[in-house]
Amino acid sequence: MPKSLSSGAGQQPHDHLLHRLHDLQSRFLHIPPLEIAPLATELDLPVSQVESVIDFYSFFHRSPRGRFDILFSNCTSCGGLTLMQQLCGLLGVQPGVTRADGMVSIDQTSCVGMCDQGAAVLVNGRTLVRLTAAQLPHLAQLVNTATPLDEWPADWFAVQDNIRHAGLLLNDTLSAGDGLRAAVQAGADQLLAEIRQASLRGRGGAGFPTAMKWQFCRDATAPEHYVVCNADEGEPGTFKDRVLLHSYAQQVFEGMALCAYVIKAQHGFLYLRGEYRYLVPSLEATLDAMRTANLLGENILNQPGFNFDISIVLGAGAYICGEESALLESLEQKRGVPRVRPPFPVTHGYLGQPTVVDNVETLVAAVHIAVHGGEWFRAHGTAQSAGSKVFSVSGDCTAPGIYEYPFGISVQDLLEACGGQDAQAVQIGGPSGTLIxxxxxxxxxxxxxxxxxxxxxxxxxxxxxLAVVRNFTHFFAHESCGFCTPCRVGTPLLRKYLDKIASGHGTVYDREEMARLGKLVKRRSHCGLGQTAANPLLDLLAKFPQVYAERLLHQDYEPFFNLDAALTTTRELTHRDDAEAHLS
Amino acid sequence: MSNTLFIDGQEIPFAPGQTIMDASLEAGIYIPHLCHKPGLTPHGSCKLCTVEVDGRSVSACTLPAAAGMKVDNNTPALQEVRKTLVQMLFVEGNHLCPTCSKTGDCTLQALGYHFGMLDGHFPPFYPRREVDASHPDLVLDRDRCVLCELCVRASREQDGKNVFAISGRGASAHIIVNTSSGKLGDSDLTLDDAAAHICPVGAILPKNHGCEVPFGRRTFDLHSVAESDVAHVGLQKTEHHDE
Incomplete structure (x- = not known):
């Protein structure tokens, strides 16, 4: 344990830099410059590290936000940017600019994981769902009268699970401790053998064999081993971890304890995306109940030496922290920049110690395997993809929500289950996935x-x-960590090309150049973010070429410089909009 | 199998623990690079040393060499990729070579010449970046920074200090100084620190020595960036090996 995290093992570590910055942000509505050096001294960190973290994460600000800081998701499923403009009009603010009286600020944020119940916003970090235009006057009034959030209508904040189809995991009724009891009875070797037998693969999308990951970590000799649950579910359109953490949290934590049992870890972290802050109280309550039941803590289930506890670390608005090595950097109170690999986290993870980083759903599956055995699990799904998958279904369908099916279900079958048969296209795996x-x-x-x-x-x-793909391309440019040249420079350039084409100013040459650059960014970037950032625009080009063709100018060349756009500011400043102010 | 690997078909030896870059530098084979400097922890961020191993794109400066490894380096496709990356670095910052006192001694510029780059090609970003002239002997001009972190690493690993860090995210990433004021003048950086001279571009420059070595007589006016035996020279006359 690092000194800074040792206070109250298992409690939410108050001394973590991210938590201290969250505190400052909510107390002062920004990070006051005069607080930075004392905080660095207190946490024994270089002042540059504190500064760099403030500027890396979207939820920390250098200048005061409003007493009500309202962030609208800009996701294609749970976004509501039209509502944002309407609310800006009602409250007399510009997006991103705090109102002069300091009461309110309104801005956009990346997907908040409420895609089955949008439009969604964060108000001072609290999640508000199913927002409609009809609510806006009421909301504006609550803001203008400075009504505390606790007095806002409670149903505005009522996040629903929306489980539409439960399968292998979600239907299975387990009692608290079933997995751990089965595990300690069988022993760590047998548990690992069952996980291997089950052919469980990581549910984050990459599909690395879980047993192999646990084995590598267990085999690595080091003073400490760690388990990290990756609950930084930031991929737009994904919200299944939200439901697992809300209604199956006991199993998530138990899965972490199972992993700890195998790799001999004494401490684990749940790295929770900042957008899911509202879940922290219930998660802490679950942890407390588990400690009381001796499912966490010392000598778990009376097994001498089986000591394990879990801390929750809250992220602060950075999609890249879903990448496991960036997540570890963030846990270490740094900017979330993906590490160079090798070495891999299983041998050099948190604080350089062997660390397993597993997806929320993977850990839940491990508990069921511990209880029912590997054969039971492997009997479902396909030969290469054992078990079931929990899908987050959103967009243009009649019943968005959670669908659990065995691996191998066709897209068509899933569309029929959710009432999405009229689809012209489906984005599988979110913006970083595949457009079909x-x-x-x-x-x-x-x-x-x-x-x-x-x-x-x-x-x-x-x-x-094209608007969808443009949205995704903006997302990646916003979320790029800035470490490597292809992604840091390439993603904003791709954004420029798409904006140009979408605005009707692109030529065939621009489209070709965008594709060339897109392939370079995809092939040469340092991590998965850059390697997938161009997927949407390249997929659209390959599968729906007419969408581009319809927007292109039929001329050889059109400069990026746009005279009309360049004159806009001047027109605003001079209050002139007559013919002579339009030179083009 | 013996400890050798193949770069563009040429067999070269390597010692255990060496990267592809280490081995190639020792063998006198040039793999283009900007953020790498022997003696400092490899970084792998500029991606100019991108090579292909069994068709897989990797950074030569960070990937450990392995026996029998077949590395593609000097291929037309990879040279095109690297040229594009150099163009991207140019348009990202504010690089005005004719008025920069680093011209002729700048690795970014030399790489541009090396790849036959004739223009920035992409729409320039024209970022607003701060210049810090608070230090008596050195100036920090962020307009030219390429985020290679050589100064960050040199300060920590060679000078035993911690003067620089990278802050921010994405296209807003920028170099900062580890002082409460954020000013270089308040740091413990001194002119004889490695970090004061390691900048491959003109972002960290010594004051008062701007044109001692005349244009046209500087390192890359006389040598290609691909020549392996060219010692690094600063802008101060006394250090110039050609004088």
């Missing part, structure tokens, strides 16, 4: 065909797919 058209709806959701972390975003014929 009707011709591919027969493909299977499985590691060997369409691998996915679970995000299924459905787009009907009424959707402008």
């Amino acid at each position: 058209g009707r011709a591919e709806f027969g493909r299977k959701l499985a590691f060997e065909d369409l691998a996915t972390g679970g995000s299924i975003m459905i787009y009907s014929a009424q959707r402008d797919l």
